[in-house]
Amino acid sequence: MARSFALFALVSTAPVVSSRCFPGDACWPTADTWSAFNVSLGGKLIANMPIAAVCHNSTFTPHDAAACTLPTNNSCNPFLDASAPCTMGNYPVYSVNATGAEDYQKTLAFAQEHNIRFVIRNTAADYNGKSSGAGSLALWTHHLKAKEMLDAYEFALAHDHVVVGANVPDIGLVGGYTQGAGTGPLGSRFGLGADQVLEWEAVLASGDFVVASPSSAEHADLYWALCGGGGGTYAAVLSATVKAHPPLGLSTANLTFALPVAVESPDAFWEAVRAFLQYSPAIGDAGAEAVWYAQGTAFNLATVFAPGFDKKTLDALMRPFLKTLDGLGLPYAYASEQHPGFLEGFLAQLATNVSNLNIGGRLIPRSLVESDGAAPLAAAIRNITSSGAIFSGVTFNVSSHAPESGVGANPYWREAVFSAVFGTFFDWTDWEANRRSADTITDDLVPQLELLTPGGAAYLNEYDFQQPDWETTLYGANWGKLSEVKMKYDPRGVFYALGAVESERWVEQHDGRLCGKA
Numbered sequence: 194m195a196r197s198f199a200l201f202a203l204v205s206t207a208p209v210v211s212s213r214c215f216p217g218d219a220c221w222p223t224a225d226t227w228s229a230f231n232v233s234l235g236g237k238l239i240a241n242m243p244i245a246a247v248c249h250n251s252t253f254t255p256h257d258a259a260a261c262t263l264p265t266n267n268s269c270n271p272f273l274d275a276s277a278p279c280t281m282g283n284y285p286v287y288s289v290n291a292t293g294a295e296d297y298q299k300t301l302a303f304a305q306e307h308n309i310r311f312v313i314r315n316t317a318a319d320y321n322g323k324s325s326g327a328g329s330l331a332l333w334t335h336h337l338k339a340k341e342m343l344d345a346y347e348f349a350l351a352h353d354h355v356v357v358g359a360n361v362p363d364i365g366l367v368g369g370y371t372q373g374a375g376t377g378p379l380g381s382r383f384g385l386g387a388d389q390v391l392e393w394e395a396v397l398a399s400g401d402f403v404v405a406s407p408s409s410a411e412h413a414d415l416y417w418a419l420c421g422g423g424g425g426t427y428a429a430v431l432s433a434t435v436k437a438h439p440p441l442g443l444s445t446a447n448l449t450f451a452l453p454v455a456v457e458s459p460d461a462f463w464e465a466v467r468a469f470l471q472y473s474p475a476i477g478d479a480g481a482e483a484v485w486y487a488q489g490t491a492f493n494l495a496t497v498f499a500p501g502f503d504k505k506t507l508d509a510l511m512r513p514f515l516k517t518l519d520g521l522g523l524p525y526a527y528a529s530e531q532h533p534g535f536l537e538g539f540l541a542q543l544a545t546n547v548s549n550l551n552i553g554g555r556l557i558p559r560s561l562v563e564s565d566g567a568a569p570l571a572a573a574i575r576n577i578t579s580s581g582a583i584f585s586g587v588t589f590n591v592s593s594h595a596p597e598s599g600v601g602a603n604p605y606w607r608e609a610v611f612s613a614v615f616g617t618f619f620d621w622t623d624w625e626a627n628r629r630s631a632d633t634i635t636d637d638l639v640p641q642l643e644l645l646t647p648g649g650a651a652y653l654n655e656y657d658f659q660q661p662d663w664e665t666t667l668y669g670a671n672w673g674k675l676s677e678v679k680m681k682y683d684p685r686g687v688f689y690a691l692g693a694v695e696s697e698r699w700v701e702q703h704d705g706r707l708c709g710k711a
């Protein structure tokens with residue numbers, strides 16, 4: 194394939210539109226137009242239907258109670274009566290099952306020609322629906338050579354290497370994960386996912402196919418922005434070439450403790466959590482990563498991933514904290530294991546249970562964990578969980594792994610010691626209850642951590658969708674340069690996603706229609 198070509202040219206003087214065309218509008222393409230588009234794609238166009246359509250009587254498909262499963266927004270909710278309305282809600286109306294650059298180019302061209310909202314959809318794992326959009330045409334990248342995490346881990350190992358990926362196997366590697374920063378079991382050894390990329394292949398809004406690397410004459414800025422500056426913002430990525438590291442072994446550990454029923458005051462429990470927070474930087478500094486949860490008065494250190502450790506070394510790393518628990522008289526369960534290889538050890542871990550939550554998030558700086566023995570932080574976590582929220586942390590040290598060329602990921606990552614995500618489980622039948630708990634997260638819970646981390650940050654893949662000042666919170670000191678890159682490559686806002694750079698130029702109406710701000 195030619196390194197650079199365009200199937201169409203944009204009329205660059207065309208004005209920025211005020212509003213995207215929406216299903217039902219006169220401008221919406223006719224069935225024949227969609228059909229011709231499908232033919233041009235060799236039949237890869239999919240007319241979407243809500244996953245839960247079978248739960249209802251709708252225009253999509255007849256009601257089929259046996260097949261009724263999962264919801265989207267509240268627009269087609271399987272937990273509500275079959276007579277409740279079933280509409281597309283935030284789902285893209287059509288998807289293109291893309292297999293290469295030409296599909297990308299044709300889809301971008303069609304969306305722009307007809308002024309239709311465009312989204313890029315990979316695994317659709319994004320918490321805040323960045324890969325969805327009402328009335329949109331989706332470029333579905335899932336079947337591309339772009340590999341899923343597990344494929345990538347397996348591929349690397351088959352070639353006697355490891356790559357940096359997520360804590361769970363079902364997150365895409367080249368999509369929102371790496372483009373958004375990317376933490377994982379190898380993070381404290383090798384850095385963020387965004388630190389691993391050597392080169393991106395991408396299709397621009399203009400249709401141009403480009404290769405972006407730190408040394409590319411024209412697109413070093415695009416390379417930089419794609420490395421952690423947010424998915425679905427600057428270009429549609431076809432592939433990423435990432436660093437492969439020599440294989441290394443893996444030991445893992447887990448630990449739970451809870452307040453014994455007979456003990457009335459929870460103080461000993463929270464003293465143990467404080468001690469864990471105070472001890473936790475040692476885990477990242479040693480090259481390990483920890484995934485943990487606190488809910489009520491139960492603490493679950495679900496996994497310590499210790500790449501390159503044998504069991505004895507990992508146990509020695511954890512021993513000082515276990516001694517603290519002994520001293521507090523809190524019963525605990527600790528187990529550790531040395532695995533034959535990285536992938537076996539990785540897959541043996543239980544999947545994290547973090548879906549189905551209204552969430553808020555914050556990056557916690559090392560300075561906070563080190564101040565007053567982490568007591569103010571522990572007190573905030575205690576109060577946050579007292580409202581019924583579950584609080585989780587991913588503890589790491591990625592401070593010294595950024596490539597020399599720099600990356601677009603928020604510089605705050607380098608001073609962070611863990612990424613906090615907390616939230617409350619969805620209520621599947623009472624949507625108003627979800628709104629209230631989302632507002633509690635925004636108005637009461639996130640501010641408690643903001644107060645302790647003024648001028649701080651949140652991970653753009655794991656934050657409260659109502660976060661005020663999200664521009665600086667998510668992108669930090671890189672906001673200005675990221676905005677410049679966005680305006681250079683996509684001045685007309687073809688790529689829109691909630692919380693993406695320059696998305697503040699658009700508003701989503703109640704029905705999901707995207708409108709440009711005057």
Ligand SMILES: Cc1cc2nc3c(=O)[nH]c(=O)nc-3n(C[C@H](O)[C@H](O)[C@H](O)COP(=O)(O)OP(=O)(O)OC[C@H]3O[C@@H](n4cnc5c(N)ncnc54)[C@H](O)[C@@H]3O)c2cc1C
Nearest residue numbers: 315316317318319323324360365368369375376424425430
């Ligand atoms: C269960 C679970 C576990 C998680 N664990 C981790 C973890 O361990 N570490 C971590 O860092 N994060 C983790 N995350 C967060 C994860 O990184 C984000 O949800 C991320 O956005 C997923 O990216 P995706 O491409 O798979 O998903 P999608 O929702 O499909 O896409 C996310 C965003 O990236 C854009 N995008 C996708 N593909 C492309 C492309 N080819 N070109 C341009 N833009 C693209 C989309 O438009 C969208 O804006 C987890 C999330 C979940 C739900």
Ligand SMILES: *[C@@H]1O[C@H](CO)[C@@H](O)[C@H](O)[C@H]1NC(C)=O
Nearest residue numbers: 228231235236237238239240
């Ligand atoms: C596109 O064409 C394929 C192959 O003919 C067909 O299976 C598919 O249903 C079509 N998609 C749409 C949206 O009509």
Ligand SMILES: *[C@@H]1O[C@H](CO)[C@@H](O)[C@H](O)[C@H]1NC(C)=O
Nearest residue numbers: 248249250251255256275276
């Ligand atoms: C769905 O519609 C059909 C035809 O109108 C009707 O017979 C059936 O009872 C409806 N089912 C439900 C669950 O509402």
Ligand SMILES: *[C@@H]1O[C@H](CO)[C@@H](O)[C@H](O)[C@H]1NC(C)=O
Nearest residue numbers: 266267268282283327704705
């Ligand atoms: C999402 O659900 C809410 C509540 O039911 C509804 O008012 C809103 O229109 C829905 N949004 C979309 C895009 O369907």
Ligand SMILES: *[C@@H]1O[C@H](CO)[C@@H](O)[C@H](O)[C@H]1NC(C)=O
Nearest residue numbers: 237238239290291292336337
């Ligand atoms: C998408 O395309 C892939 C081949 O690239 C195919 O295996 C898959 O079934 C297609 N999915 C849908 C829903 O059409």
Ligand SMILES: *[C@@H]1O[C@H](CO)[C@@H](O)[C@H](O)[C@H]1NC(C)=O
Nearest residue numbers: 445446447495528529530543
């Ligand atoms: C804790 O680790 C041990 C040893 O690896 C393992 O057998 C056990 O299943 C783990 N427990 C949980 C809850 O993951």
Ligand SMILES: *[C@@H]1O[C@H](CO)[C@@H](O)[C@H](O)[C@H]1NC(C)=O
Nearest residue numbers: 544545546547548549618619
């Ligand atoms: C995840 O948590 C929810 C709420 O506590 C629970 O209902 C569900 O069973 C859990 N899922 C798994 C896989 O543990």
Ligand SMILES: *[C@@H]1O[C@H](CO)[C@@H](O)[C@H](O)[C@H]1NC(C)=O
Nearest residue numbers: 573576577579580637638641
């Ligand atoms: C404790 O949390 C509640 C909300 O659950 C909040 O209203 C209150 O201000 C918090 N207290 C402190 C000291 O932050």
Ligand SMILES: *[C@@H]1O[C@H](CO)[C@@H](O)[C@H](O)[C@H]1NC(C)=O
Nearest residue numbers: 478559590592607608609610
């Ligand atoms: C990370 O570890 C290095 C030592 O390897 C240390 O100097 C640095 O302060 C640590 N950074 C964070 C944020 O924990």
